[in-house]
Amino acid sequence: MNEPVFWLDDKAIPFRDGQTVMTAVTAAGHYIPHLCHHPDLTPHGSCRLCIVQIDGRIRAACTTPAQANMKVTFDTTLLNQQRRQIVELLFAEGNHLCPSCEVSGNCQLQALAYDLGMTHSEFAPLYPQRETDGSHPDIFVDQDRCIFCELCTRSARELDQKNIFGISGRGSHTYLLAHSDSGKLGDTALTETDRAAHICPVGCLLPRNGNYQIPIGERLYDAQPIHIRGNHRPDDGEFTP
Amino acid sequence: MKRSQPDQPDTSQATGLLSRCTPRHEWNADLASQWLQQRFGRPWKRADLLQALIVIQHHFGSVTPVAQQWLAHHCQTDRAEIRALIHFYHFLEEDDPLPLRIRFASNIIEQHQGLQALLEQLQHSVHQHARVSKTACIGLSDQGPAALVNGFPLTHLNARRIEAIAEKLQQQVPLQEWPAEWFRVEENVRVAGPLLSFHPDPGNFIPNIRARDPHAIINEIKTAGLRGRGGAGFPTGVKWEHCAATPAPQRYVVCNADEGEPGTFKDRVLLQRHADAVFCGMALCGHAIGARHGIVYLRGEYLFLFAPLQQRLQHWRTQQWLGDHFDIEIHLGAGAYVCGEETALLESVEGKRGIPRVKPPFPVQHGLFGMPTVVNNVETFAAAAWIAEQGADAFRQSGTPQSAGTHVHSVSGDCAKPGIYELPFGTPLDQLLTLCGATDCVLVQVGGPSGVMVDSSGFQQPLAHESMSPGGSIMVFDHSRAHLDIARNFTAFFKDESCGFCTPCRAGCQILQRDLQQPSHRIDTQALRQLAQLVNDTSHCGLGQTAGRPVLFWLDREHP
Ligand SMILES: Cc1cc2nc3c(=O)[nH]c(=O)nc-3n(C[C@H](O)[C@H](O)[C@H](O)COP(=O)(O)O)c2cc1C
Ligand code: SF4
Ligand code: SF4
Ligand code: SF4
Numbered sequence: 001m002n003e004p005v006f007w008l009d010d011k012a013i014p015f016r017d018g019q020t021v022m023t024a025v026t027a028a029g030h031y032i033p034h035l036c037h038h039p040d041l042t043p044h045g046s047c048r049l050c051i052v053q054i055d056g057r058i059r060a061a062c063t064t065p066a067q068a069n070m071k072v073t074f075d076t077t078l079l080n081q082q083r084r085q086i087v088e089l090l091f092a093e094g095n096h097l098c099p100s101c102e103v104s105g106n107c108q109l110q111a112l113a114y115d116l117g118m119t120h121s122e123f124a125p126l127y128p129q130r131e132t133d134g135s136h137p138d139i140f141v142d143q144d145r146c147i148f149c150e151l152c153t154r155s156a157r158e159l160d161q162k163n164i165f166g167i168s169g170r171g172s173h174t175y176l177l178a179h180s181d182s183g184k185l186g187d188t189a190l191t192e193t194d195r196a197a198h199i200c201p202v203g204c205l206l207p208r209n210g211n212y213q214i215p216i217g218e219r220l221y222d223a224q225p226i227h228i229r230g231n232h233r234p235d236d237g238e239f240t241p
Numbered sequence: 242m243k244r245s246q247p248d249q250p251d252t253s254q255a256t257g258l259l260s261r262c263t264p265r266h267e268w269n270a271d272l273a274s275q276w277l278q279q280r281f282g283r284p285w286k287r288a289d290l291l292q293a294l295i296v297i298q299h300h301f302g303s304v305t306p307v308a309q310q311w312l313a314h315h316c317q318t319d320r321a322e323i324r325a326l327i328h329f330y331h332f333l334e335e336d337d338p339l340p341l342r343i344r345f346a347s348n349i350i351e352q353h354q355g356l357q358a359l360l361e362q363l364q365h366s367v368h369q370h371a372r373v374s375k376t377a378c379i380g381l382s383d384q385g386p387a388a389l390v391n392g393f394p395l396t397h398l399n400a401r402r403i404e405a406i407a408e409k410l411q412q413q414v415p416l417q418e419w420p421a422e423w424f425r426v427e428e429n430v431r432v433a434g435p436l437l438s439f440h441p442d443p444g445n446f447i448p449n450i451r452a453r454d455p456h457a458i459i460n461e462i463k464t465a466g467l468r469g470r471g472g473a474g475f476p477t478g479v480k481w482e483h484c485a486a487t488p489a490p491q492r493y494v495v496c497n498a499d500e501g502e503p504g505t506f507k508d509r510v511l512l513q514r515h516a517d518a519v520f521c522g523m524a525l526c527g528h529a530i531g532a533r534h535g536i537v538y539l540r541g542e543y544l545f546l547f548a549p550l551q552q553r554l555q556h557w558r559t560q561q562w563l564g565d566h567f568d569i570e571i572h573l574g575a576g577a578y579v580c581g582e583e584t585a586l587l588e589s590v591e592g593k594r595g596i597p598r599v600k601p602p603f604p605v606q607h608g609l610f611g612m613p614t615v616v617n618n619v620e621t622f623a624a625a626a627w628i629a630e631q632g633a634d635a636f637r638q639s640g641t642p643q644s645a646g647t648h649v650h651s652v653s654g655d656c657a658k659p660g661i662y663e664l665p666f667g668t669p670l671d672q673l674l675t676l677c678g679a680t681d682c683v684l685v686q687v688g689g690p691s692g693v694m695v696d697s698s699g700f701q702q703p704l705a706h707e708s709m710s711p712g713g714s715i716m717v718f719d720h721s722r723a724h725l726d727i728a729r730n731f732t733a734f735f736k737d738e739s740c741g742f743c744t745p746c747r748a749g750c751q752i753l754q755r756d757l758q759q760p761s762h763r764i765d766t767q768a769l770r771q772l773a774q775l776v777n778d779t780s781h782c783g784l785g786q787t788a789g790r791p792v793l794f795w796l797d798r799e800h801p
């Protein structure tokens with residue numbers, strides 16, 4: 001029996017029932033830019049980097065169920081420009097000073113910026129005022145770099161079976177919260193060995209140990225771009241420098 | 242039927258309903274328990290948290306840290322979870338309250354009516370007695386400038402009225418002793434068609450429909466060609482059919498009375514005058530799809546309708562028009578436009594932040610608490626009840642083949658007779674403009690900020706789904722209004738109301754709003770156009786997908 005396929009530009013992508021465009025494309029060995037998607041977690045659809053065009057409408061590949069013979073437009077000048085602009089929006093709405101950032105070279109946001117050809121941000125920065133939280137012995141929180149992807153909230157709930165992180169506020173006041181009466185991460189049940197402690201794609205949730213151990217020039221995305229290496233962290237067990 | 246009259250003697254305090262006459266108290270856990278018991282009439286749980294917060298806020302003026310701790314303990318959660326809700330809904334607050342909280346409606350209509358001067362006048366005279374700020378449209382654009390005081394509407398504001406209000410505040414006169422006429426909410430029905438003349442007798446209606454075959458009801462709604470009145474125009478019969486066809490132990494009927502689209506107030510008037518018709522429509526849907534639970538999601542801005550609607554439902558129960566077969570409860574919103582989006586609304590009913598879900602699955606498959614759910618607009622339910630009583634053929638007598646029936650328009654802005662106009666679908670816009678006395682009309686915003694801006698080249702167009710989807714709001718602007726000011730006001734609205742879930746809307750609206758504030762000659766129109774298009778194209782829900790429109794309409798007209 002023939003396996004059903006859909007089309008990613010001119011490539012035939014086989015898929016199984018229940019797969020999304022993202023999971024099928026990834027399984028077929030191709031890369032769609034993304035930040036909030038993780039193969040072990042429920043799809044989220046918030047970063048909007050995985051935009052593709054289906055039937056003339058732009059949709060997120062990570063939340064769109066695969067369907068037989070569907071035509072998915074992926075690699076166009078306009079879509080690539082829009083992906084780059086979405087990354088630029090993320091830079092503009094946080095406070096990202098890459099040269100002084102612990103995760104520079106290991107950061108998925110920065111790696112995608114390179115990959116999508118971002119040379120500067122078209123958008124003047126918004127300079128938000130956000131808090132840091134140093135209450136936890138092993139994990140430091142620097143919200144200036146949070147992109148609200150909720151990988152931390154989902155991994156804590158789904159993989160660690162704990163309620164540690166959440167997102168609150170709304171719109172321009174959106175912020176990361178720690179689920180405790182004090183609102184401090186140190187008062188939650190997060191431990192250094194939790195998956196949630198090692199999933200942040202940027203430099204917002206920082207393990208206190210291990211930073212700067214890999215010299216600049218040998219970090220994750222120094223050698224290979226993210227569309228080849230994939231979305232990883234040095235401490236996710238899949239990286240050898 | 243009984244109409245809501247805010248100036249009637251108030252009996253609601255005794256029944257535990259949220260009323261203007263509720264005095265503010267210092268935090269007291271025993272009182273809190275008692276009021277929550279009265280509100281729910283049963284033990285309450287985590288899913289009731291948002292409703293509980295609204296009750297606490299109403300009685301104590303805010304949800305202070307002690308109150309948060311108490312609630313967290315009751316729901317076996319942490320304070321962060323409570324604060325996450327408070328920080329999402331505009332009307333919930335955690336700071337020590339002042340005796341009064343006043344919010345001025347700040348839609349473009351009120352802005353043009355001089356809201357800023359009134360707000361500043363009040364702010365200067367009463368800062369120690371009241372916290373004064375702005376909020377989005379409160380559904381009173383036909384009788385503004387308007388404001389909410391402790392959640393209850395003050396209409397027809399002007400400098401003299403503000404002076405009088407300041408005096409009451411300085412003398413610390415309690416709210417229940419303020420003149421009732423200040424709180425009068427007019428219906429302003431200018432043209433009534435079949436729907437606004439419809440007063441079904443539930444005593445006949447309910448037994449009649451319960452004797453009918455559910456499939457036949459759905460077929461009749463389909464034959465009538467009824468399409469949703471909440472903006473998108475989805476065929477109502479098809480929606481009900483899908484919901485009925487999804488196997489499940491339980492189903493829900495939800496009435497979307499969030500009416501957040503600025504300039505819209507038709508649902509308010511329907512709930513003021515035709516609550517029975519709306520409840521009949523919900524009961525009809527319940528019978529057709531096999532649901533026993535109905536929920537009205539009433540926007541927080543319409544708190545003044547909560548007590549009369551609750552009392553009406555109580556009457557329905559005593560008459561056994563509601564009961565084990567089908568019952569209706571009211572959930573209040575708390576100031577969040579995005580909660581009008583059907584899946585955000587369901588999240589809010591579940592007591593969470595109103596973040597739109599991923600679709601598919603659609604609510605008819607996976608809705609409230611995961612059960613198949615029909616979400617329809619207030620007017621849609623009233624029209625469905627009308628069809629059940631008068632028949633599909635009668636319904637199709639008016640309107641166009643693709644847009645059957647009549648539609649209720651809320652008209653505001655630069656016209657002699659703002660208010661409510663019920664007209665057949667297909668009526669040309671300029672006919673409505675003549676009716677409302679818009680003699681010097683340059684621009685018309687059809688369907689609110691998320692709709693379309695029309696200039697004289699489009700005035701001949703019919704108001705129908707197949708041309709410009711009318712939504713419910715018509716805002717009229719004369720030659721004295723600057724298009725850029727309108728675009729600024731609408732863009733600021735979207736920025737304030739973005740839920741913050743997805744990047745393009747959350748970050749994009751902030752940048753659109755900021756860059757639009759510049760003097761017009763300094764605006765980089767090409768960059769702005771690109772960003773507005775990006776927000777529209779790539780956002781997760783309907784809010785972001787239309788948030789760039791005001792900018793684009795302004796650019797198209799003034800910088801083509
Ligand atoms: C941001 C946003 C706000 C909305 N607000 C409302 C509203 O206040 N009332 C309403 O009936 N529909 C609103 N809608 C549309 C609803 O999602 C939904 O389509 C509607 O309630 C379905 O009812 P209908 O088929 O009867 O129109 C809104 C949609 C979006 C995207
Ligand atoms: S988190 Fe990434 S993008 Fe942000 S400053 Fe650090 S390296 Fe740069
Ligand atoms: S802390 Fe990191 S993982 Fe969590 S939402 Fe922010 S960016 Fe995402
Ligand atoms: S488009 Fe705006 S309102 Fe809708 S999910 Fe995204 S951020 Fe929230």
